[in-house]
Amino acid sequence: MPGPFSGLSVKIIATIVIVILAVEVVIYLPSAASFRQSWLNDRLRVGIVAARVLDAVPDAMNLPRMLTDRLLTSAGALAIVYRREGQSQLIELENADMPRVAVTVDMRVRDPATLILGALDTLLFGGARTLRIVGEEIGQQERIIEVLMPEAPLRADLLVYSRNLFVLSLILAVITSAVLYVFVSRILIGPIRRLTGNMVRYRQAPENATLIVTPSARRDEIGVMEQELAAMEADIFSMLRQRRHLADLGLAVAKINHDLRNTLTSAQLLSDQVANVDDPNVQRLAPRLVHSIDRAIGFAQSVLDYGRQSAAPPRPVRVELRQLIEDAAFEAGLVGHPGIGFVNAVPAAMTLVVDPDQFARIFINLFRNAREALEANGADRDAPGVEAGIAEGPDGLVLWVEDNGPGLPPRARENLFVAFEGSARAGGTGLGLAIARELAEAHGGRLGHVDTPRGTRFELLLPVSLRGN
Ligand SMILES: Nc1ncnc2c1ncn2[C@@H]1O[C@H](COP(=O)(O)OP(=O)(O)O)[C@@H](O)[C@H]1O
Ligand SMILES: [Mg+2]
Incomplete structure (x- = not known):
């Protein structure tokens, strides 16, 4: 059984938490960008209001210092520049040391990539810089407002926002995975544990019928x-x-x-x-x-x-098929038989990778059956004969054994290849073909009887992989 930290549930929960956090990161970037954008917009808006005020006053340059300073502080700005129709006006905080360089943020550029990069830029480098926020009055393209202000407050707000978002995501991830954990373990892990536990116990004592699992009423x-x-x-x-x-x-x-x-x-x-x-x-x-x-x-x-002939698996070695067939025919009493001719049509160069003893036994059985049939009934018209050979078919190698004897009697046909049942001759056991088929199957092959108009033909289909050359 898997331990408490290697099981399915841990894998599932870990995956869920990782996925949720990854999704949150993806969501975080655009939302941080939009937070920064609206923060900057607020400041620009105050700048615009201030510019309107300046616009309304006839002698803006001589406004009371107190008033302009209050305007600027309310926007958090160091200075506001207002350009229109070729002229520009500047109001600045008294005693403010004006920076030489400022980072420009053009509020008229709104593509997502720039916004996201801007937010990252603020977070990473915005500690001590000065921002120049450039924008226009809504619907009034020719009126440009610039607000100069330190970036630090923006960065501080952005950090607070990020932290809140992070805490929120974490809470969300924990709650989601807890809910999923309960769900997954009740619906999936529990039942699977029950099944695996049962399998383990049953395998140890398969003769104990009480260990057979009782299925629940689930239909999934x-x-x-x-x-x-x-x-x-x-x-x-x-x-x-x-x-x-x-x-x-x-x-x-x-x-x-x-x-x-x-x-x-x-x-x-x-x-x-x-x-x-x-x-x-x-x-x-x-x-x-x-x-x-x-x-x-x-x-x-x-x-x-x-x-x-217990179920010993074949021990394949490379054998010369022609010789193997010749020996099998000899053992079955076909070679040198006074009344039956034997033709070995296997090419001399042919080799197979098979268990020599088991493979020979297949053919001894086939040859012996043919001899017995020919001895008992004779050939149909020509001189009695048995022939064996090999051909290459679409499904693999085909080894065939054919005789011109009487053909299979109907009784043999019915239970061919069935041990103790397939025999149709006096003194037969019906074991020969059953054994031959078993041995063929152990080699990955298939032994079958092929219907022919005359005589009897058996074919052994072998995978080409058994070919030795
Ligand atoms: N070449 C053949 N020609 C005619 N009949 C055959 C041939 N091969 C097998 N048979 C028939 O199939 C039956 C089953 O064969 P087999 O399984 O070897 O059992 P057994 O030889 O012990 O009877 C045989 O009894 C025989 O009637
Ligand atoms: Mg036999």
């Missing part, structure tokens, strides 16, 4: 997850139980079969001796007895083999 994705998990755990539970029973049965069969084979082997020795008795009746019956016992031993042996 989590509800589906709960239902699917419950169904999956129930499936696993019954599959495990079934598998255990099957394994027990299999063990019992193997034991019985083993004893049976030993007993049959003794009977075989006896029947061989019986065959030597010089009695016409015995001479007539003995071969049948020997044959039956041989068949029973063969059956017992192949069942034992099926049990033994």
Whole structure:
């Protein structure tokens, strides 16, 4: 289980707080700019009022000092310049030491980038500078007002504004994430924790049916997850139980079969001796007895083999396919067979990367079936023959085995590839093709019967990646 600080909820909350703060930063810049803009506008407005007053007075230059000083202080200004129709007027604070340089802020420029840069400029460098605010009277373009004032008060106000905004954002982020935390943990994290906890416990004891999760009544994705998990755990539970029973049965069969084979082997020795008795009746019956016992031993042996060929995964190495096919045909009794011809059509250079033993067993089974069918029924018209080869198809490599025998009997067709069911011949187990298919699948391949007008054809489709050259 994830610890308290590595779980989903912490990740979600951290993401939310970071996103909210990032959004606040983005919002902060324009709002600081507009705060500064309106602050400056207020000062300019006072300057305009002062200029109007000057305009109304006939002899502005000789206004009482007290009056002009009050006008200027109310605007927080050091000086006000008023230009119109080519002339300009200046009133300035008495005893103010006029700065030589001032930073000009033109209120007529209003594009957002300039405003934002101006606000940042004030915040970073506005400690001791003097501002020259330039603007015009509304609707009177030719009347220009300039207000000269220190930047420090603006900066102080802007700082207070920023701090308030920051505190507000922080409160907002905390409240939002707290609300979301409660929501997320109730709706998501809690149920997911329950599910993961259940999975962990169930995996440790999958045979305990009481650990199967009980789905809630939710109908969203989590509800589906709960239902699917419950169904999956129930499936696993019954599959495990079934598998255990099957394994027990299999063990019992193997034991019985083993004893049976030993007993049959003794009977075989006896029947061989019986065959030597010089009695016409015995001479007539003995071969049948020997044959039956041989068949029973063969059956017992192949069942034992099926049990033994446990699910060992293939150990692939590079093999020469032509030789492998040749050996398999030999082992299946096809090479050197007096009545059946065998053609190996695999090119000599062909190599595959497969498990040699398992792969050979696939073909031994196919060849043996073909031989048995041909021996029992003969060929349709030509001389009996079996042929194997390889071709490159659109879906991969196709290895094929074909004979011109009688074709699959209908009974075999129905349960082909099903262990103990697929046999349609006396003494057959129906294991050959089942084993062959299993081995093919373990190699990522697919073994199938292909319908042909005459004879029998099996095809093994292999991924091209198994090609060795
Ligand atoms: N080449 C073939 N020609 C005709 N019938 C075949 C051929 N291959 C398989 N069969 C039929 O398929 C059945 C199943 O084969 P298999 O799984 O090897 O089991 P078994 O050989 O033990 O009967 C066989 O009994 C046989 O009737
Ligand atoms: Mg067979």
